[in-house]
Structure formats: structure tokens, C-alpha cells
Amino acid sequence: MSDLSVTIAGVRLPNPVMPASGTYDYSERHDNFFSPAELGAVVNKTIFLNHKPGNKPPRVYEAPCGMLNAIGIPTAGVKDFIENTLPLMRGYGVPVIVSIAGNTSEEFCKLAEIITETGKADMLELNLSCPNLNEGVEWARDKKLLYDIVKLISESTTLPVIAKLSPMVTDIAEMGLIAEEAGASALAVFNTYRGMVIDINTMKPVLGNIAGGLSGPAIHPLAVYSVYSTYKRVSIPIIGMGGIASWKDAVEFILAGATAVAVGMYNFVNPMIMIEVIEGMSRYLHEKGISNIRDIVGKAHR
Amino acid sequence: MHQTVTGKPPIFQAAQIVKIEKRHREYIYMALDSPYIALNALPGQFVMIKLPDADDLILPRPFDIVTADSAKGEIELVIKITGKGTHRLSHKKPGELLLLTGPLGRGITDFTGDSSIGLLVRGVGAAAVVLLANRAKEKGIKVVTFLSASTKERLVCREYLEPLSHTVFIATDDGTEGYRGNAWEMLDSFLDKTALDQIYTCGSRRFARHIKKLDSEGKTRGFVFLEGFMACGMGDCHGCAVKKAKEEGYFLVCQDGPVFPVGVVEIKS
Numbered sequence A: 001m002s003d004l005s006v007t008i009a010g011v012r013l014p015n016p017v018m019p020a021s022g023t024y025d026y027s028e029r030h031d032n033f034f035s036p037a038e039l040g041a042v043v044n045k046t047i048f049l050n051h052k053p054g055n056k057p058p059r060v061y062e063a064p065c066g067m068l069n070a071i072g073i074p075t076a077g078v079k080d081f082i083e084n085t086l087p088l089m090r091g092y093g094v095p096v097i098v099s100i101a102g103n104t105s106e107e108f109c110k111l112a113e114i115i116t117e118t119g120k121a122d123m124l125e126l127n128l129s130c131p132n133l134n135e136g137v138e139w140a141r142d143k144k145l146l147y148d149i150v151k152l153i154s155e156s157t158t159l160p161v162i163a164k165l166s167p168m169v170t171d172i173a174e175m176g177l178i179a180e181e182a183g184a185s186a187l188a189v190f191n192t193y194r195g196m197v198i199d200i201n202t203m204k205p206v207l208g209n210i211a212g213g214l215s216g217p218a219i220h221p222l223a224v225y226s227v228y229s230t231y232k233r234v235s236i237p238i239i240g241m242g243g244i245a246s247w248k249d250a251v252e253f254i255l256a257g258a259t260a261v262a263v264g265m266y267n268f269v270n271p272m273i274m275i276e277v278i279e280g281m282s283r284y285l286h287e288k289g290i291s292n293i294r295d296i297v298g299k300a301h302r
Numbered sequence B: 001m002h003q004t005v006t007g008k009p010p011i012f013q014a015a016q017i018v019k020i021e022k023r024h025r026e027y028i029y030m031a032l033d034s035p036y037i038a039l040n041a042l043p044g045q046f047v048m049i050k051l052p053d054a055d056d057l058i059l060p061r062p063f064d065i066v067t068a069d070s071a072k073g074e075i076e077l078v079i080k081i082t083g084k085g086t087h088r089l090s091h092k093k094p095g096e097l098l099l100l101t102g103p104l105g106r107g108i109t110d111f112t113g114d115s116s117i118g119l120l121v122r123g124v125g126a127a128a129v130v131l132l133a134n135r136a137k138e139k140g141i142k143v144v145t146f147l148s149a150s151t152k153e154r155l156v157c158r159e160y161l162e163p164l165s166h167t168v169f170i171a172t173d174d175g176t177e178g179y180r181g182n183a184w185e186m187l188d189s190f191l192d193k194t195a196l197d198q199i200y201t202c203g204s205r206r207f208a209r210h211i212k213k214l215d216s217e218g219k220t221r222g223f224v225f226l227e228g229f230m231a232c233g234m235g236d237c238h239g240c241a242v243k244k245a246k247e248e249g250y251f252l253v254c255q256d257g258p259v260f261p262v263g264v265v266e267i268k269s
């Protein structure tokens, strides 16, 4: 059996597959599919410090080979998260990545500190790139905002920080480099593209929030190229995501330079997908006679 | 009593189409081989269906479980052809496979203390209440159905509901069958003479608003089956939100519903 384990910022993941934030809930609804203990890491839906109801519906709609979502990150706040979700995530025995966001840098920082203090998280993922919040420009789309927030949070936590980037920039590799210089230990590449659908009968936008983030197989080649070009510029590990619908899509990310991968919307299409990706990767390595997945990270560059 | 429970966790399987039949050009009546869902389905629950090898139609579609026969290991669905996915589904043949996830949503389990329920449904909304009528009848509860549609050919699930109901009242907008006019007028005159402990409604917002009124006046306890655009069907995506009526925030149709006490949700006009 080939070794699937990888290390990100000193944290060892038993395999490189995890859910993309916001697409997998830790509930008994998944009991017949697989246990999160089989994943490489567990990641929560982004939380904010305080309760937030989320956007008005409709929040999701199908797009060609993908979907638009304008969920707007409903959150019960950090207190509820620490009481109800975090212990569950910790209980699976795999690394815990806590995804956080803030409306202001103070709020963001405070949330990072509270999560750090619990001692129950292995890494923090900063969602700097949600396209569904209407409070100004996303952190990840402005060089200075990105640098400042990553630096501020990296300095106020002892946990390794993953910066989640936005594809809606001129040069994502440069944004990756900025996050690295600001102190990020890893990058999540990437969040969704903003898009919209108009109902030609009502002549109005379908989504309650007008626009939403596009994800799914439609964005996969864009995401693979983003990982590829970012890998050339940075020296910190990359978590690749965007449109993984099979183990083959995940292997492409690894070859492009990702150390680990996250599966997003396809969890909705096939609730077994993450396990199928892990098994498929394992078979692939075995058939290629590769003993260690780390040997093929970035292989497409060589 | 009206109580809903999460029930047994869903499975994800390739299910064979046992029977598929198109009726009146607009409807698909389909039976699927799924012993687990047939055994565990509760009234109010639904399944998600995805066409295999169709990534252009990527999201699974939600449909109510109309019948669940645990002896045969089969479930039946009644589907109105409305868009791309249901259109493509209508070309499927017996023996072909569909990807099926279920049972999903909270199921209705308890009728203690009730002796009668009413069902006020329109169009394909009737599909939501057949299993409920079935389980209620098994418990000796009287089921009174008010079935409505724009025209006779759109009276859906009539053949299922008739043997399960004490009475089926029929209304069509054009008078091609039964009463010509609003089904709730028939309900109202029924309620003038006979009480119904609970009324469930599906398929029409106007019906839902009417039941909300009857509920708030204390004439019955009203429940509504809601729809919402869904991606996952099991609480992962937070897509299927419906606004709460009494406080800030949203319910999720797939996790908290699809059937709700009519007073707790906002019914859009």
C-alpha cells in the first residue's frame, strides 16, 4: 500500500482529502456513507464571531456542470460552535481545521484568539474570499487588505494559518506570495467565482442575493491552473480545490502542486465522493508503482 | 399530536427502475427498487434523484416518496415534467439505473389523540400526502381529502388517495371534474359541519395561506409541505432556507421540514 499521508505546517494528515468549507456537515445524516475519521482532516463551515442568519432564498441554483450558491454564511456564532461542533470534529481523531471569517479585522482577530484558546484546533483557515457577503471588498482581492489581515492574525495565534484565496484577481500566484510573506503557513486555492442566473420568465435574478459563487466541475481546469501557477511562486503547501468530481480530478491538483485537496459541491451530488477519491488515489499510486504521494506533488512541473 | 423525527439515516445507491409510465404527457409514475428506503420511509420524507453520467444536470432533484412497500422493497414516485431534469427522466426505461439518496427530511410519526385529518392538495402536491394518508388510515384515523387541479387531467394521485380516504372531494378550476372553483371552499363548508383535528396542505401558496388563517383562528391545526431549491437534501449546503414567521432567521426545508406547522413559517404571497 502506498503512503497517502502528507504534512501541512507540521500537522500530519493521514491522507490528503478533506471537505471544502461549507459543503459537509458533521451529522448523523452521514452515518451510512462513511465516518469523517477516514478523512485526511475535518473542516467546518466558516463561522463568524456572532450569530448571522444568512442570505434570503433562493440560495442555490444549478449551472452547467456546476452550481451557484449565495448562502451568505449563516452562523450560530463561536460560542455555539465551541459547544456543539468543535468537540464533534475533535472526536474523529484526524486534524481539525477551523474555518473562520470576520467583518472587521478586530472581529476576525478576536475569533482567531478564541479558537486558539480552546486548544482543540490544529489549524485555522481564514476565509478571505467569500463572494456572498456584501460588506466591502473581500480581503483576498486587495493586496494590502490581504497582507494586513493575514499578518495580524498570524501574529495573534500560535496555530498555523491557511489563507483561502479568491480566484477573482489578476494574478492569484502573486496573492499567494503576499499571503506567504504575511505569515500564512499554507494556502487554500480557491473559493468560488461570482456569477448569476436570470429567470427569463420573471425577468429577475434567480438568487435572493442576485449573485452567487460558482463551483463544481465547470471551474476545475481554472482551479488546476491556479494551483499550478501559485506552486511556481510560493514555498508553502497548497490545498487545491474547485470542481473535484472524481479521484482523477484530485490527482490533477496534486500533480499541479497541491499537497492536499478539498472536495466541495460534489459532496451534494455523491455523498460517498470523498471516500471514492481516497480509494482512487491509493489505487492510482499502487498501479503507477509510486510508494509515496508526496513524490508526485508538483510533478507536472518537472 | 403531530411529531416529526429525523428517522433512519439515508443511503446512497444505484436503484433500478422497476416500472415507469408517462401519463397525460406531463406526469411520470415510477417504481424504484430500494428495499432500505421502502422499509424506512416515513410520511413527509423525500428522496433525491440524480441521472447517472449527466454532469450537465449535476444536482440531484428532490421528489416525495409516494408509496413505500417494504414487502416488495419498492418505492413509487409521481413526477411532474417541468424542466430539464424531469424531462430527461421521462425518457428512462425499466431496468435502467438512477442514483438515489434517501429517505430524507423529517417524517411524521405520531397521531396520538387525533381521530381525523384533512388533506388539501393541488396538482402534483398530492404526491406529498399519499404516504401520510396510508399511515393515518392504518392507525384508524379518518382521512378526508380535498384534491384540486386546474383541469381534470392534472388531478394527480387520485387512484392512490381514493382507497385511503373516507371521502375525496374534487375541485377543478375549469369544472372538467367535480366542483368548479376553489377547493378550500369545499373544505370550509365541510368544516362548518365536521371538525378535522389537523389539515395538511401542499402544492399551492394560496391553500397554505388559507390553512394558516384557519389555524390562527383555532379551527384546526394546520401543516404545510414546503419546497425550496436544494443541492444536498441533508443539511450540508444550507441552500433550502425558508423564512421563520415568528423570529429572525431561517429553517432548512430538508433538515427541519419539509412539513412545518403552518404558523412557524412565512408563506410568500
Ligand SMILES: Cc1cc2nc3c(=O)[nH]c(=O)nc-3n(C[C@H](O)[C@H](O)[C@H](O)COP(=O)(O)OP(=O)(O)OC[C@H]3O[C@@H](n4cnc5c(N)ncnc54)[C@H](O)[C@@H]3O)c2cc1C
Pocket: A061, A062, B046, B059, B060, B061, B062, B063, B064, B065, B078, B079, B080, B081, B082, B083, B084, B085, B086, B087, B124, B127, B128, B226, B227, B228, B229, B230, B253, B258
Ligand atoms: C421536498 C420536495 C419534494 C418534492 N416532491 C416532488 C414530487 O413528489 N413530485 C414532483 O413532481 N415534484 C416534486 N418536487 C419538485 C421537484 O423537485 C422539481 O420539480 C424538480 O427538481 C424540477 O427539476 P427539473 O430539472 O425538471 O427543473 P429545472 O427547472 O430545469 O431545474 C433547475 C434546478 O431547480 C430546481 N427546481 C426547479 N423547480 C423546483 C421546485 N419546484 N422545487 C425545488 N427545486 C426545484 C431543480 O431541482 C434544479 O436544481 C419536490 C420538491 C421538494 C423540495
Ligand SMILES: Cc1cc2nc3c(=O)[nH]c(=O)nc-3n(C[C@H](O)[C@H](O)[C@H](O)COP(=O)(O)O)c2cc1C
Pocket: A020, A021, A022, A023, A045, A046, A069, A071, A073, A099, A127, A130, A164, A190, A191, A192, A214, A215, A216, A217, A219, A241, A242, A243, A244, A262, A263, A264, A265, A266, B237, B238
Ligand atoms: C454551498 C456552498 C457553501 C460554501 N460555503 C463556504 C464557506 O462557508 N466558507 C468557505 O471558505 N468556502 C465556502 N464554499 C466554497 C468551497 O469551500 C470551495 O472553495 C468551492 O466551492 C470550490 O470547490 P468545489 O468546486 O469543489 O465546490 C462554499 C461552497 C458551496 C458550494
Ligand code: FES
Pocket: B229, B230, B231, B232, B233, B234, B235, B236, B237, B238, B239, B240, B252, B253, B254, B255
Ligand atoms: S438542501 Fe442542502 S441544506 Fe437543505
